[in-house]
Amino acid sequence: MSSHQISVTINGEEHTREVEARLLLVHFIREEVGLTGTHIGCDTTSCGACTVLLNGVPAKSCTVFAVAADGAEVTTVEGLGNGGLHPVQQGFTEKHGLQCGFCTPGMMLTSKALLEENPDPSEEEIRWGISGNLCRCTGYVNIVKAVQRASELMKENSDG
């Protein structure tokens, strides 16, 4: 059993800790760093509630060892808005893109990455893009509307 000193930059702030090799990134984020916006919804890498951006790319943080994220940049939902609301958060607010909110942090991080790659996705592309994030309240209709609204807001921001 090995333990390792690692440094992970989360939402711009570097966190250095001594961790056991088997510690999962999601537990590092929630329990070591105390950012509980990243949720855990399953044991089978199926639900996407734990999605964070790992070096900019959506990843299920329950299926990454924290040691393997040494040196990485992580964005969690707490880092999305940077003080205010990110257009994706604004979209979810305006379009009621959440019910219980459990899937929402992961949903929003996946949506942010999707919109950065494809600023004007079709409904089909949105549904495809979020297919690794499950909403147990099954509020997909409004989630899709929220992402469409976020797309508009991001375009307005870049035009303005």
Added chain:
Amino acid sequence: MIPPSFDYHAPDNLEEASRLLLANPEAKLLAGGHSLIPMMRFRLAEPAALVDLRKIPGLSGIREEGGSLCIGAMTRESELEKSDLVQSRYPLLADTTRVIADPVVRNLATVGGNVAHADPGNDHPATMLAYGASFVASGPSGQRTIAASDFFTGPFSTCLEDGEILTEIRVPEAGPGSGGAYQKFERKVGDYAVAAVAVQVQLDGGRIAGAGVALTNVGLTAIQAGAAEAALVGSDGGDAALDAAAQAAAAAADPTDDHRGSADYKRAVVRVLTHRAASSALARAREAS
């Protein structure tokens, strides 16, 4: 669930990785971790040590070279999805990648891990059998190239020896008149196949000069359906040949009853999917002629 304890190593070269594997008989390689970590959480795997490949340079990337499409073992599924080369010239591979797990899993899951894990439910093994691909492995006694048809020896088992690491996958370069398709039937997005079929064909003057047909999740390993290939080769790809290939593929399948369906049902699915995959492969091959 928390995985069991292990020692973690992240060497920066292949020789050191091989040495660590040989020194720790209970060690396993770690690639994307999206098969291994779930298995560790369920205690289906309890490796004493993990040797992470992430710091070893040169293990990822996609390029055509020396008559092959070369895919580094650590190439992520999402990179195949975004590769213009794969999307425009390797439709069988493009189809396959798109139906593996879900988009977030595909950001970390690697092509090498999918092949080396050799889960009968993994989708790349059948695709690589249908392509007639080969795998490059590096180990204590140097490098060797293994034909996909020799690679899969049982469920979760390959012919890789102690200390050997899969470094590259080589798919024969796409030429004029070649085309392929992957047809997968799944219960929901992200699930393993009820059954899936990979077909690759090579046309020569309107006739099928070469064919690869392989099946996913209907046996202990991916199954190469030789009789289905024989039914296609030499034919004009008409309905009679496709029906014969579909029957032969269903007969080659060796499924069991489980929560995804009865054996008879899965054999029927193989028959239908083989027909669909073959006709789509042929249409693409004609387009590429």
